[in-house]
Amino acid sequence: MKTFLAGDPMIPSTLFKGAYEQYLKDYFPSMEMGDWETDYPTLQKRRLKVEQAGPEVEVVPEVIKENGLDASVLTGLFVPVSTQLMDAMPNLRMVGLSRAGKENINLDEATKRGILAFNVMGRNAEAVSDFTVGLLLAESRNIARAHQSIMNGGWQKEFSNSDFVPQLKGKKIGIAGFGYIGSLVAQKLSGWDCEVLVYDAFTEPETIKEAGCTPVDKATLFKDSDFLNVNLRLVDATKGWVDKEHLNMMKKTAYIVNTGRSGLFDQDALFEALKEKRIAGAGLDVFDEEPLPEDSRWKTLDNVTLTTHIAGTTTEVLTNSPYLLMEDMRRFLDGKKARFIMNEEVLENEEFKAWLKQVRA
Numbered sequence: 001m002k003t004f005l006a007g008d009p010m011i012p013s014t015l016f017k018g019a020y021e022q023y024l025k026d027y028f029p030s031m032e033m034g035d036w037e038t039d040y041p042t043l044q045k046r047r048l049k050v051e052q053a054g055p056e057v058e059v060v061p062e063v064i065k066e067n068g069l070d071a072s073v074l075t076g077l078f079v080p081v082s083t084q085l086m087d088a089m090p091n092l093r094m095v096g097l098s099r100a101g102k103e104n105i106n107l108d109e110a111t112k113r114g115i116l117a118f119n120v121m122g123r124n125a126e127a128v129s130d131f132t133v134g135l136l137l138a139e140s141r142n143i144a145r146a147h148q149s150i151m152n153g154g155w156q157k158e159f160s161n162s163d164f165v166p167q168l169k170g171k172k173i174g175i176a177g178f179g180y181i182g183s184l185v186a187q188k189l190s191g192w193d194c195e196v197l198v199y200d201a202f203t204e205p206e207t208i209k210e211a212g213c214t215p216v217d218k219a220t221l222f223k224d225s226d227f228l229n230v231n232l233r234l235v236d237a238t239k240g241w242v243d244k245e246h247l248n249m250m251k252k253t254a255y256i257v258n259t260g261r262s263g264l265f266d267q268d269a270l271f272e273a274l275k276e277k278r279i280a281g282a283g284l285d286v287f288d289e290e291p292l293p294e295d296s297r298w299k300t301l302d303n304v305t306l307t308t309h310i311a312g313t314t315t316e317v318l319t320n321s322p323y324l325l326m327e328d329m330r331r332f333l334d335g336k337k338a339r340f341i342m343n344e345e346v347l348e349n350e351e352f353k354a355w356l357k358q359v360r361a
Contacts, residue, residue, distance in 0.1 A: 001359060002091075004068035005033035006061065006076035009040040011098060011318050016075055019322035023330040024073070027359055032068055036061035036079050041291075044309070047078045048290050051103040052263070055080035060088045072355070075325065081105040086113055093355050096329050098321040100124060100180075107343055114349035117342040118329055122180035123321045124312035129184035131311035132259050135283035136227055139305040140166050140255050160303045161280050164253045166226065168192040174225025175213070176241070177260075178203045182231040186213050197221055222249040227257065234261035244269035247279065256282040259311035263288075274301050285311045333359065 003024055007013030013033035020031060037043045049057055058080035068074070069089055074081070075096040083106055086092060095105060096118040110117050138144050142159045149156035159165075171194050175182045178200040186196045196213040197220070205215040222228070228250070232238045242256075242265040250256075256279060258265060267288055273279050281303040290309055292298060298306055325340070332338035346352050 001028045001073075002030040002032065002068075002071045003028040003073040003075065004064060004071035005031065006064065006068070006074060006079035007033065007035040008037045008076070008078055009035070009043050010313075011077045011322060015319060016098075016322045019326040020075070022323070023326040024333075027330075027333050028073055032071065034063035034067060036063050036076070043078065044290060046080075047104070050078070050080055051101070051261070052288075055082040055104050055106055056084070058082055060085045064089070073329075075322070075329075077321075078104055081110065081117075083109050086110065086115065093352060094118070094329065096325045098123070098325045102342060105342075111343040111345055114346055114352040114355075116332075116346045116352060118325060118332075118338070118340045119342055120321050120324045120328070120340055123324055124314075124317045125180035125184050127314040127317050128181050128259050128311045129188055131285070132181070132185050132229055132257055133188050135259065135285065135305060135307065135311075136229070136255065136257050137168075139257070139281045139283035140227070144305045145302075160277070161253075164280065166253070166255075168194055170194070171226040172197055172224050174216075174221045174228040175199070175231065176218075176221060176229070177231035177233070178208060178211075178213075179231065179233075181259075182229070183211060185229055185231070186211060197225055218246070219249060222246040223251075225254060226251065227255045229257045230260055230264050232260065232264055234263045239263050240266045242266060242270065244272075247273045250279050252278060253280050255280050257284075258282070259285045262286045271297060271301075274303055277303070281305070283307075285309055335360070 003020060005013045005016035005020055007016055013035050017033055070091055072091045073094045074092060077098045081095055086109060092115055094116050098120055100119060100121050100123055102119060105117055107117060145159060146156060169192060173189055173194045174197045175185055176199050178198050189196060190212060197216045198208045198213045199216055199218055199221040208215040230242060232241060244266060247269055274282055283305045285307045286309055298304060328338050328340045
């Protein structure tokens with residue numbers, strides 16, 4: 001019974017090792033580790049491709065080929081868990097991903113093969129919700145543009161929104177998606193004396209009301225929001241969820257913040273709405289192509305604040321998440337209720353049950 005710890009430049013295998021020794025070593029005393037990618041810029045390009053197209057665009061990492069093909073447990077952050085990797089690891093029974101997203105694992109294939117998968121839901125919710133509020137303020141109050149002006153020798157005080165620079169008090173904040181991140185954004189804005197409008201097809205209206213927010217339908221969210229923050233998970237049903245039709249419903253003085261996934265937006269429609277000043281501005285942390293190319297159209301706009309996909313990246317998120325992951329895996333192995341299993345159907349798989357019985361013996 002062996003564990004392989006697959007690190008990368010964001011969470012190296014040495015950080016996974018500490019969590020392994022605290023939580024998994026008792027069950028899996030044999031361990032190998034290594035970093036499947038060591039260059040940070042290359043990792044960002046590879047992870048973006050995987051998030052857009054799935055793990056099947058990747059190959060089996062060489063470091064796993066060298067030392068991990070016989071492992072029963074695989075943990076990592078962005079390691080691509082593809083059909084090809086599962087073919088190469090015939091003993092694999094548990095996969096743990098130290099992130100909230102599911103994009104870098106072929107979950108359907110893992111379920112078919114009786115491989116139990118874990119992630120860490122909400123691991124970066126505090127970080128992303130903090131950043132969302134900051135980006136909202138930076139864009140609407142021209143913070144980044146004023147800084148850039150000073151750094152370039154200027155003292156700019158006139159901006160594209162100078163006729164309607166807003167304060168938050170009394171404004172309507174729209175939130176699409178009331179999960180970990182959306183609910184925290186609402187909580188953190190509660191002290192600003194705003195009205196928070198929430199659209200979430202999977203959350204009961206009473207739950208939204210209990211949080212001090214107002215449940216609304218999609219059209220009302222776009223029509224009434226002074227600031228709109230989209231926290232939906234990107235799945236087939238939410239691709240292009242923010243489209244031309246709904247952007248046209250928005251106030252000319254409204255702002256959009258996206259710290260989720262670029263695919264939630266019709267990018268052409270968003271660009272045109274900003275270019276034509278049909279909305280006041282946008283704070284964007286995610287893009288279809290990252291890093292942005294030198295000739296990116298987004299750089300031609302004077303009503304955007306652009307950041308480098310950093311909303312979920314804090315020291316606490318990166319250092320704590322391997323421990324949150326492996327603590328939950330340990331809870332499961334101890335026979336307790338785990339929080340982060342992605343495919344509970346595997347618990348009824350006969351081969352998996354036989355393997356688990358052997359592990360717990």
